[in-house]
Amino acid sequence: MRLPFLSLFVSSPFEGLQEHAEKVKECAWAFQQAMECHMAEKCRRFEAHRQDVIKLEREADAIKRRIRGHLPKGTIMPIDKFQFFMYLKEQDGVLDAVEDVLDWISYRQEPGIPPELTKEFALLVDATIDPIEELSKMVAEARKYFSSFSNRKREQVKDIIRTLRLKEHEADELEHQLKQKIFHIATDPVTVFHMIRLAEILGSITDHGENAGDMMRAMISK
Amino acid sequence: MPTEYLILVAGFIIGFYMAWNIGANDVANSMASSVGAKAITVRQAILIASVLNLLGAAFIGSHVTDTIRKGIVCNEILNDPQLAFIGALSALLSASLWVSFSTWKSMPISTTHAIVGAMIGFGLIAGGVEAIQWLKLASVVLSWIISPAFSIVISFTMFNFIKRRIISKTNSYEQALRLSPVFVGLTMFVVVLSFLFKTPLGKRLSVGTPAAALIALVTAAGIGLAARWLLRRIHRNRPADDGEGIFRYIQVGTACYVALAQGANDVANAVAPLAVIYFFVRTGTVGDQVQVPLFLLLFGGVGIALGVTMAGRRVMETLGTRITHLSNSRGFCVEFAAATTVLAASKLGLPVSTTHAAVGGVLGVGVARGMEALNLRLVYEIVLYWLLTLPAAAGTCMIIFKIIQLSLS
Numbered sequence: 001m002r003l004p005f006l007s008l009f010v011s012s013p014f015e016g017l018q019e020h021a022e023k024v025k026e027c028a029w030a031f032q033q034a035m036e037c038h039m040a041e042k043c044r045r046f047e048a049h050r051q052d053v054i055k056l057e058r059e060a061d062a063i064k065r066r067i068r069g070h071l072p073k074g075t076i077m078p079i080d081k082f083q084f085f086m087y088l089k090e091q092d093g094v095l096d097a098v099e100d101v102l103d104w105i106s107y108r109q110e111p112g113i114p115p116e117l118t119k120e121f122a123l124l125v126d127a128t129i130d131p132i133e134e135l136s137k138m139v140a141e142a143r144k145y146f147s148s149f150s151n152r153k154r155e156q157v158k159d160i161i162r163t164l165r166l167k168e169h170e171a172d173e174l175e176h177q178l179k180q181k182i183f184h185i186a187t188d189p190v191t192v193f194h195m196i197r198l199a200e201i202l203g204s205i206t207d208h209g210e211n212a213g214d215m216m217r218a219m220i221s222k
Numbered sequence: 223m224p225t226e227y228l229i230l231v232a233g234f235i236i237g238f239y240m241a242w243n244i245g246a247n248d249v250a251n252s253m254a255s256s257v258g259a260k261a262i263t264v265r266q267a268i269l270i271a272s273v274l275n276l277l278g279a280a281f282i283g284s285h286v287t288d289t290i291r292k293g294i295v296c297n298e299i300l301n302d303p304q305l306a307f308i309g310a311l312s313a314l315l316s317a318s319l320w321v322s323f324s325t326w327k328s329m330p331i332s333t334t335h336a337i338v339g340a341m342i343g344f345g346l347i348a349g350g351v352e353a354i355q356w357l358k359l360a361s362v363v364l365s366w367i368i369s370p371a372f373s374i375v376i377s378f379t380m381f382n383f384i385k386r387r388i389i390s391k392t393n394s395y396e397q398a399l400r401l402s403p404v405f406v407g408l409t410m411f412v413v414v415l416s417f418l419f420k421t422p423l424g425k426r427l428s429v430g431t432p433a434a435a436l437i438a439l440v441t442a443a444g445i446g447l448a449a450r451w452l453l454r455r456i457h458r459n460r461p462a463d464d465g466e467g468i469f470r471y472i473q474v475g476t477a478c479y480v481a482l483a484q485g486a487n488d489v490a491n492a493v494a495p496l497a498v499i500y501f502f503v504r505t506g507t508v509g510d511q512v513q514v515p516l517f518l519l520l521f522g523g524v525g526i527a528l529g530v531t532m533a534g535r536r537v538m539e540t541l542g543t544r545i546t547h548l549s550n551s552r553g554f555c556v557e558f559a560a561a562t563t564v565l566a567a568s569k570l571g572l573p574v575s576t577t578h579a580a581v582g583g584v585l586g587v588g589v590a591r592g593m594e595a596l597n598l599r600l601v602y603e604i605v606l607y608w609l610l611t612l613p614a615a616a617g618t619c620m621i622i623f624k625i626i627q628l629s630l631s
Contacts, residue, residue, distance in 0.1 A: 002247045002324055002325040002328055002329065002330065002331070003247065003250045003328075003330075003537065003540065003541070004330030004577050004581065004600060004603075004604060005250050005251050005254045005577060005580050005581060005584070006250065006254070006540065006541060006544055006545070007330065007597060007599075007600045007603075008581060008584050008585075008596055008597055008600050009258075009544060009545045009546075009547075009548075009584075009595075009596065009597070010595045010596070010597040011546075011595070012546070012547045012594035012595045013594070013595055014547075014594050014595075015547075071595070072597055072599055073599070074597070074598035074599050074601075074602075075595050075596065075597055075598065076585070076588040076589065076593065076595070076596040076598055077593075077594065077595050077596075078591035078592070078593070078594065079591075146591075146594065147389075147549060148389045148390060148394070148464070149385050149389060149390040149591075150389065150390045150391065150392065150394070151390065152392055
């Protein structure tokens with residue numbers, strides 16, 4: 001067959017982006033399980049949940065590579081290719097941060113989280129779950145915007161971006177409070193180091209979420 | 223003259239093969255957007271494409287045929303019956319060889335370019351450099367650059383209009399319905415105009431330009447309004463969610479429009495050289511006043527239609543699975559731009575490539591940010607094969623010409 005018309009259409013990078021966002025969302029669930037387990041008294045399933053996240057992260061990585069590999073030079077898209085890749089990088093950054101958190105815990109899983117800090121940690125973890133889940137919704141809405149260019153859809157995307165920003169701010173506050181408390185409670189330097197670093201990586205999840213939102217904002221600008 | 227009748231039969235067979243090839247491969251251009259956007263099924267696409275390609279070929283197609291037949295190679299050569307006879311046969315043969323080869327290798331070449339290239343080769347070997355009407359050739363080549371550009375501009379403008387006025391609105395369904403007479407009417411306007419100008423049928427009616435414009439305008443307005451009434455009725459009980467639902471129906475119309483334009487334009491690639499052979503055997507000369515008879519155009523049209531029917535299914539199914547993100551409004555823009563370009567060019571007697579017009583239509587929507595991803599590399603490839611097709615077809619034609627000439631003498 002000789003169908004030049006056909007070779008114009010390359011597979012849409014948005015499809016891959018959506019798939020990637022879904023993987024991120026799936027990861028949120030496994031992550032939540034792992035964290036709840038870790039904060040509970042006796043945790044046996046932590047490693048299993050961590051392996052789940054690692055597996056999902058690997059799959060998401062494969063999707064990311066596929067998107068990058070299948071976007072040849074000279075592809076026309078409704079958005080700037082550079083912005084698109086920056087967005088993908090941030091979306092992937094969320095996953096990496098999630099994996100980092102679990103890895104960091106696994107290095108020193110035994111003592112667990114001091115009971116005095118459990119509440120603050122739980123709050124911080126909750127604050128990070130939402131933005132992870134928002135991403136897939138944002139991608140879906142953005143895709144609808146690029147197909148209809150309707151202002152209503154654009155506003156919806158902007159709403160999600162705003163949520164991401166608020167969540168980041170919220171997580172920042174929680175991280176701040178948590179760190180203060182850690183220094184007040186713990187005296188063992190190893191515990192302090194482990195807890196402080198953990199709080200920081202947890203906070204970085206929402207940072208990546210917010211960055212993804214910022215890149216999306218650039219992508220939907222008129 | 224038994225040899226000549228033998229050659230006439232050979233000409234008919236090769237001409238038919240060429241037409242069949244056009245139907246089998248190039249039908250993708252006319253139906254891709256509709257099938258890709260799921261506006262029509264594969265079966266419907268095959269039916270529409272075969273019937274309207276046939277109609278377009280038979281009733282609108284004569285003009286381009288003349289250009290290929292006697293526009294590129296100068297009349298002196300063509301007036302030597304023996305030369306013209308062999309030349310037409312070798313042009314037809316080399317073009318179909320080149321088309322077969324590129325179909326086998328999946329190279330994006332245009333049948334139009336192949337046949338024009340072959341005619342150049344014939345002119346060069348039969349009469350040397352001065353036998354080619356370079357000025358005419360230049361205008362043909364120029365049209366190959368202008369026609370995709372024209373198509374890009376039309377689809378870009380059209381998509382931006384649809385974007386601004388319809389799909390971005392909250393009540394996109396109502397907006398699409400309200401403006402539907404514009405889209406249907408515009409399409410009808412061009413179709414009616416091309417029917418009235420310079421087709422055998424239109425000539426018999428012999429209407430002047432202002433009268434033709436008026437007739438086209440009135441018909442277009444009437445059909446446009448009727449279409450809206452019909453669309454309202456269809457959707458009376460269950461309004462579509464958005465404007466795309468309206469474009470789905472309009473797209474059935476534009477699919478017909480492209481098939482018609484394609485038949486009109488592409489039939490010449492198979493029939494033009496065949497006409498030369500036919501005239502020679504019938505009259506002993508190659509008259510330049512005589513019209514290409516209807517039955518030859520019809521013959522080409524049947525060839526195209528058969529190609530569509532026999533090979534169309536596989537082509538369309540490939541299209542349906544590979545083109546996934548094409549909405550109806552975008553498909554409409556692509557088809558409208560491509561068909562208008564091709565029909566306008568074919569009315570000017572310029573043999574342009576339907577493929578390139580269709581590609582231009584897609585690019586126009588892409589530039590207007592309407593496509594999720596388009597691969598521009600095809601554009602370089604097209605230019606490359608375009609530059610390759612002319613000398614390749616010309617070269618093959620020269621060789622075949624020599625072989626036939628030697629074996630006949």
